[in-house]
Amino acid sequence: MQTSEIKYTVPKSIKKDTVFTFCPGCDHGVALRLVAEVLDELNLREKSVAIASSGCSVLLYDFLDVDCIESPHGRACAVATGVKRAHKANGSDKFVFTYQGDGDFASIGLGESLHSALRGENITAICINNTNYGMTGGQMxxxxxxxxxxxxxxxxxxxxxxxxxxxxxxxxxxxxxxxxSARVALYDIKNIINAKKTIKKAFEYQLEGLGFSFIEILSSCPTNWKLSPSEAHKKIENELTKTYPIKVFKDIKETPNV
Amino acid sequence: MSYITIDKTKCKSCYLCADVCPKALIKKDGDTGKTGQATVRFEDKNNECLACAQCAMVCPDLAIVSVIKE
Amino acid sequence: MSEKELLKGNIAIARSALAAGCSCYFGYPITPQTEIGEFLSYEMPKRKLAYVCAESEIGAINMALGASATGAKVMVSSSSCAVSLMQEALSYIASDELPVVLVNVMRAGPGQGHIYPSQGDYNQAVIGGGNGDYKTIVLAPSSVQECVDMTFRAFYLSQKYRNPVILLLDGMLGQMAEPAIIKDNPYPETDNSSWVLNGANQRPAREIRSLEPNQNKLIRHIYEMNKKYKALEANETDWEEYQTQDADFILTAFGTMARSAKAVCNYYREKGIKCGLFRPKTLYPFPFERLRELTKTTKKFIDIEMNMGQMLRDVRLSILSNVQISFIGKPVGDWLSESEMIGAIDNIIKDCYANI
Incomplete structure (x- = not known):
C-alpha cells in the first residue's frame, strides 16, 4: 500500500479561492505566501492584526485570512503602534505586523517607520523593496x-x-x-527558504517581546522593469544585490550591543 | 508516484516553475490563461517527480495548489 | 469626584477623558493645548494605559486610527496648524467609521499664526479638511463645565455613531480656569464586538479599509455614511437659546464668544431693548432648522465670531432671505470685549432704536 505525503499545500492563512491581483511573476505573491506559511507554523492567524498600506501591498486584506486594517500611505507603523498599544492597555497581547512597499515604508512614511523602530514598538514591519513605485507604473x-x-x-x-x-x-x-533587521531576496530557492526563516525569526522576536523587528524583501517588478520574470530575478541576483546586500544587519540575540 | 496539482485559472504564465523544476517536468501548455499566454502543465511519464516543491515555492500566484509525495 | 473644583479647560478635558474611559492618548506638543498631553503623560502610565509622545501629529492621528480599530476609547489633542496635519487620517477615520475624539484648542492662523486664541478653524472642522464626502461631529464648549460635559459626550457620540468627533474650543477656554464638576460618565457603553479587530478567532477575518475598487460598493458605502449623518442631524443637534422668544434681534455666536454675547444681551435687556442669543453647541450637525424657525419672528441677526465670518456662512444658510444678517468679528487674540461688541451692535441697530 502506498502512503502519500503532502509536501506542499496552500497555507491556511491565505483566504480561500484567493487569486492574487499582482502582475505575472511579481514577488509580492511569494512574499505574501511566505508570511502566510509562517503565520500557520506559529499558530498566529487567530491572534494577528495586519496593517496594509498604500501601493501594490494594499490588497493584503483581500488575500490574508487575518484581521486587517488599511493605513494611509506611509503610516502603517504608526497604525500598528496604535493597534498594539491599545490591545496592551486592554490587557491583551495581539500579534501585529505591517506589510508595506519601499515607497511606503522608506519614503513617505520614513518618519513613522523610523520612530516606531526607535521607540522599540513590539511590532514587525515587512517592507517589499522593488526599487520603484509599482502601482502607479514604475516611477523612481x-x-x-x-x-x-x-x-x-x-x-x-x-x-x-x-x-x-x-x-x-x-x-x-x-x-x-x-x-x-535583515534584508532577504526571493530570486531563487535558496533565498526563498532563507526569506521564510528570516520572517519566522522576526515574528518570533515579536512574540518574545524583544522590540521592533524588520525585514526588507528585495523583490522583482518585472512589468515596470520591462523584463521577463526570470530576467528580473537575474537582475536582482547580478545587479541589485550589489547595492542591497542580502544580510542580517542586526540580531539582538547575536550582537546585543550593536 | 509523486505529483503536483496546478490550478490553471490562477496561472499567469510567468514560467518560473518551469525554470526551476530539476527534472523539467513542467511545460508550456496549449491552453492560454488570463494573460493570453500559454499556461503550464505537469507531465511526468517516467515518474521522475521528486516532490521537492520548488515549483510551488517559486510560484507567485498560488497556482501550484499541492505537491504530493507517494 | 463630584466636587466643584477650580479647573483649567485643558486639564478638565484630560481628566474627563480618563473618567469617560479613554484608554489611549497620542499627541505632540503645541501651544495652547500642551497641558492635556502633559497631564495624561503623568496619569496614563500609572493606570497602564496607552500613551505615546508621537513623532508628529501625523503619527499621533494614525496611532489613533489603529487604536480605535481595537474598540478602545481614543483621544488625540492638538491645535490649529497641527490639526491641519491630521486631515488626511481624519478622512480615513471617517471612511473606516472609527471612533476617535480629536480636541482642537484653536490658535491663530493661517499658517503658524500665533498662540493667541481664535475661532479660525470652524470651516476646517465643520466643512472638513480632508478629501471626500464625510462629516465630523463638532462640539463647541463655551465654559470649563461644558469642556467636561462635552468630553464625555464626544466619547459617547464617537462610539455610538462610529465617527470622529472634534471638540472645538479656542485657546482662551483651554487656558482659562473656572469652577466645574467632573461627575461620573453619564453615558452608556456601546457594544462594539461586531466590528473590532482583535484576531479572527472563531469568526471570519475582518477588514477595516477605505480603498474600494468596486464602484458600486463605494457608492453604497457613501450612501450608508450619509444615512448616519442624517440620523445625527435628526437626533444630536444641540444649541442654547437665551431670551430669543420675543427678541427684536438675535446674536449668534459659539464657544467663548457666546459668553461675551450673553453679557451684551443682558446689557440691552436692561435698557429695554429686546436682544436674544442663539448659541450652537453642535457645529456639525448645525441647528439649521431651529434658526430658520426663529427668522419667522425675528428679522435681524448679528453673528459674532473670533474670525472673519466662518459660522456666518451656516447662519446665512439657515435664514430666510427677508432677514437682515450682520457680522461682527475679529480674527485673533484680543477677543471682542463687551464694549466693542456693544459699539458695533449700536451702529447696526441705531436706525431702529432712537435712544441708543
Missing amino acids: GPTSAMGQITTTSPTGRNKEYHGFPIKTAEHIALCDGVSY
Whole structure:
C-alpha cells in the first residue's frame, strides 16, 4: 500500500479561492505566501492584526485570512503602534505586523517607520523593496538604484538630479529599539527558504517581546522593469544585490550591543 | 508516484516553475490563461517527480495548489 | 469626584477623558493645548494605559486610527496648524467609521499664526479638511463645565455613531480656569464586538479599509455614511437659546464668544431693548432648522465670531432671505470685549432704536 505525503499545500492563512491581483511573476505573491506559511507554523492567524498600506501591498486584506486594517500611505507603523498599544492597555497581547512597499515604508512614511523602530514598538514591519513605485507604473522611488531607468528618471538615476537611494535595513539596524533587521531576496530557492526563516525569526522576536523587528524583501517588478520574470530575478541576483546586500544587519540575540 | 496539482485559472504564465523544476517536468501548455499566454502543465511519464516543491515555492500566484509525495 | 473644583479647560478635558474611559492618548506638543498631553503623560502610565509622545501629529492621528480599530476609547489633542496635519487620517477615520475624539484648542492662523486664541478653524472642522464626502461631529464648549460635559459626550457620540468627533474650543477656554464638576460618565457603553479587530478567532477575518475598487460598493458605502449623518442631524443637534422668544434681534455666536454675547444681551435687556442669543453647541450637525424657525419672528441677526465670518456662512444658510444678517468679528487674540461688541451692535441697530 502506498502512503502519500503532502509536501506542499496552500497555507491556511491565505483566504480561500484567493487569486492574487499582482502582475505575472511579481514577488509580492511569494512574499505574501511566505508570511502566510509562517503565520500557520506559529499558530498566529487567530491572534494577528495586519496593517496594509498604500501601493501594490494594499490588497493584503483581500488575500490574508487575518484581521486587517488599511493605513494611509506611509503610516502603517504608526497604525500598528496604535493597534498594539491599545490591545496592551486592554490587557491583551495581539500579534501585529505591517506589510508595506519601499515607497511606503522608506519614503513617505520614513518618519513613522523610523520612530516606531526607535521607540522599540513590539511590532514587525515587512517592507517589499522593488526599487520603484509599482502601482502607479514604475516611477523612481527612494530605493531606485543608481543608473536605474524609471518613468521619472528616463536617463537613469544620477546623483546630480536625483541623489542616492536609501538602504533601509541598514538604517533600521542603527535604531536601539530594533531587535532584528535583515534584508532577504526571493530570486531563487535558496533565498526563498532563507526569506521564510528570516520572517519566522522576526515574528518570533515579536512574540518574545524583544522590540521592533524588520525585514526588507528585495523583490522583482518585472512589468515596470520591462523584463521577463526570470530576467528580473537575474537582475536582482547580478545587479541589485550589489547595492542591497542580502544580510542580517542586526540580531539582538547575536550582537546585543550593536 | 509523486505529483503536483496546478490550478490553471490562477496561472499567469510567468514560467518560473518551469525554470526551476530539476527534472523539467513542467511545460508550456496549449491552453492560454488570463494573460493570453500559454499556461503550464505537469507531465511526468517516467515518474521522475521528486516532490521537492520548488515549483510551488517559486510560484507567485498560488497556482501550484499541492505537491504530493507517494 | 463630584466636587466643584477650580479647573483649567485643558486639564478638565484630560481628566474627563480618563473618567469617560479613554484608554489611549497620542499627541505632540503645541501651544495652547500642551497641558492635556502633559497631564495624561503623568496619569496614563500609572493606570497602564496607552500613551505615546508621537513623532508628529501625523503619527499621533494614525496611532489613533489603529487604536480605535481595537474598540478602545481614543483621544488625540492638538491645535490649529497641527490639526491641519491630521486631515488626511481624519478622512480615513471617517471612511473606516472609527471612533476617535480629536480636541482642537484653536490658535491663530493661517499658517503658524500665533498662540493667541481664535475661532479660525470652524470651516476646517465643520466643512472638513480632508478629501471626500464625510462629516465630523463638532462640539463647541463655551465654559470649563461644558469642556467636561462635552468630553464625555464626544466619547459617547464617537462610539455610538462610529465617527470622529472634534471638540472645538479656542485657546482662551483651554487656558482659562473656572469652577466645574467632573461627575461620573453619564453615558452608556456601546457594544462594539461586531466590528473590532482583535484576531479572527472563531469568526471570519475582518477588514477595516477605505480603498474600494468596486464602484458600486463605494457608492453604497457613501450612501450608508450619509444615512448616519442624517440620523445625527435628526437626533444630536444641540444649541442654547437665551431670551430669543420675543427678541427684536438675535446674536449668534459659539464657544467663548457666546459668553461675551450673553453679557451684551443682558446689557440691552436692561435698557429695554429686546436682544436674544442663539448659541450652537453642535457645529456639525448645525441647528439649521431651529434658526430658520426663529427668522419667522425675528428679522435681524448679528453673528459674532473670533474670525472673519466662518459660522456666518451656516447662519446665512439657515435664514430666510427677508432677514437682515450682520457680522461682527475679529480674527485673533484680543477677543471682542463687551464694549466693542456693544459699539458695533449700536451702529447696526441705531436706525431702529432712537435712544441708543
